[in-house]
Amino acid sequence: MKIGLVCPYSLGTPGGVQNHVRDLAEALLARGHQVSVLAPVDDNEAPPYVVSAGHAVGVPYNGSVARVTFGPRTAARVRSWLADGAFDVVHVHEPMTPSASIIALWAGDGPFVATFHTWQVRSRAMSAAAGLLRPALEKLDARIAVSENARSMMVQHIGGEAVVIPNGLYTKRFAGRIRPDWQGSDGTISFLGRMDEPRKGLGVLLSAVPRLVAERPGLKVLVAGTGQADDVRRSLPSSCRDNVLFLGEIDDAARADMLTGSDVYVAPHLGGESFGIVLLEAMAAGAPVLASDLAAFRQVLDGGRLGELFEPGNATALADQALRLLGSIDERDKLRATGLSAVLRYDWDALIDEILAVYDLVAR
Template sequence: MRIGFVFDDTLDVFDGVQQHILTLGKALRERGHHVEYLVGQTAHPPVSGVHSMSRNMMVSFNGNRMRIPLLAPVRGIRKVLDEGRFDVLHVQAPYSPLMAGRVIKRADPGTGLVATYHIAPTGTMQLKGGQVLGRINAGSHRRIDQVISVSKVAADYARITAGVESRIIPNPIDVAAIRANRDRAGTESIDRLHGQGPHLVFLGRFVARKGADLLIEAIAQGERRGILPEGLHLTMAGKGPLLERCRQRAQDLATPIDFPGFVTESDKPALLASADLAVFPSTGGESFGIVLLEAMASGAGVILAGDNPGYRSTLQDDEEALVRVNDPQTPIILAERIARVFGNPDWARGIHRRQTALLSRYDVHSVADQVEEVYEQAIQDRLIR
């Protein structure tokens, strides 16, 4: 098949949707498919076959900084579509009428159209905005043959904002590639990252909804109650507007916390492998939990996650691994759960076994099988219309 991924944002960063389409595209190419990317302004393409269709501008949405496209020139769209001769265009949704919407409207009548919904709104404003966008895109969305959502919460968003039902196919992770990066780092490097004593890792952006401040407050509560294991130390990796505040707050704690800043994709597996416990206490706005799966694939001991719909879906409702958020008692609850991980090895091993067993469900080869089925159905849908 000749496949074109359509995405309004840039491929110059490796955020969740970028990771999704690049990981899936790599697997599809390995299966013999021809894959191209029709994307927003991209100065440094990470793979071949990338077409920058429009210039982008930065905005804030759903608790994130993101880029939205300016008006994509029709001439450029037609050129890429004519030369691409795509069997399937796979649009990442929700999408902008200024770029992806224009591509959809100019797609060949015989090209199958698939959309994947990735988003989980953080509040009423974002949901209302999605409904407005859904009305704007109603005409182009009718051209889409098959709809995928990465989780139940993303499927709910698609139904509420675009009025469509969807098949749930999760985000893919390349388990073999993650483990290869970990193994390249070597046990000596992982042991050095682990250090002496129990090691807890947080990896994510330092923004309110990712919960870094909740984790620091949980450590403070654990210290007050004397329930944390001896020698516990933390690595809190990432960057963002709350980083300096978290650094200052950490100075009041007895528990050592290292803030190494941004960690590259190739270095992430070694850091996560060094974790006896990885904690991701996000309060919401997550349609899925790729970072949870990265930690599992890397070999982290136990993963604890904020009980938001996206993370709950990823962990298959594992109550022991989910921590209640958006509650005044969350820091205490999290402190007690951290203490239990280190104080009850049999309980912790049970969580680890369940989490490791999840990986086959999310591995890119399993996901690619399902996506190929959707592509074939979309092409069939075109033949009978």
């Protein structure tokens, strides 16, 4: 099958949608399909199956900054890609963003499949945009949502229905190694996310650090992600600055190592999440998870069976539960075992069959 995938966001910027599209392309290629990915490209390091939709610009979206490309030049590239590809299926991601995804729907004849990744509360702006985009969205032959929250958002704003197929990951890639220099004598906590994006909740974790260190002086807190680490470090009390190690942006191998060596992985996000792929990554690495009690995270963690939940934004509750987990090897071992078992349902080896079944329904 000849399959075209459209990613709205720059592949050079870390993000869940970008990782999803890249992993999906690799899973399809492994099954022998012909795959081409159209996406914004900011450098020359894109995989060989990627075709550039142009350079990306930052656009505020859903509490973050999305790097997308849009306009006449992008439209010309999209039309050329569609004509050259002669695809059996075109699979667009996030078709309600101002990006190559919606342009592909405007410009092409299909068959089209769309995946909806985003969840946000109902808004007049989103409803108005949905009205303007409806003629293009009506060209969709099948719809996928990565979670019940994303499906609900889609139904509220544009109607119709979607099958829920969650985000996936290659679980074996998260079997990392223990790095002694990343280990604390009183335990290791880790965080992964953009430091300059408030909704990722790093500030909540850092507010809990003084108490955590007071009770466990040898604790090490690993912070991985882009942002101004020096500014964040200066905001910490001097008594606990040495306990926090800022790793910056890390590659996939270091990501696996960090998670594998974590006694607790903390996801203190404040909102705007439709799924929680980072929770699955932590589970695949064997890291016990402590996460904000967001609807998306609660779903992934099966209501708290697969990880601990705390009130979003509550640093005291975060510290209470982190200290309890750090003090109980039995509880951590239980969460490790249940997480490692449950995460297999999200492995791409299993999910790819579900997506191919959707393609088979609509393909030429």
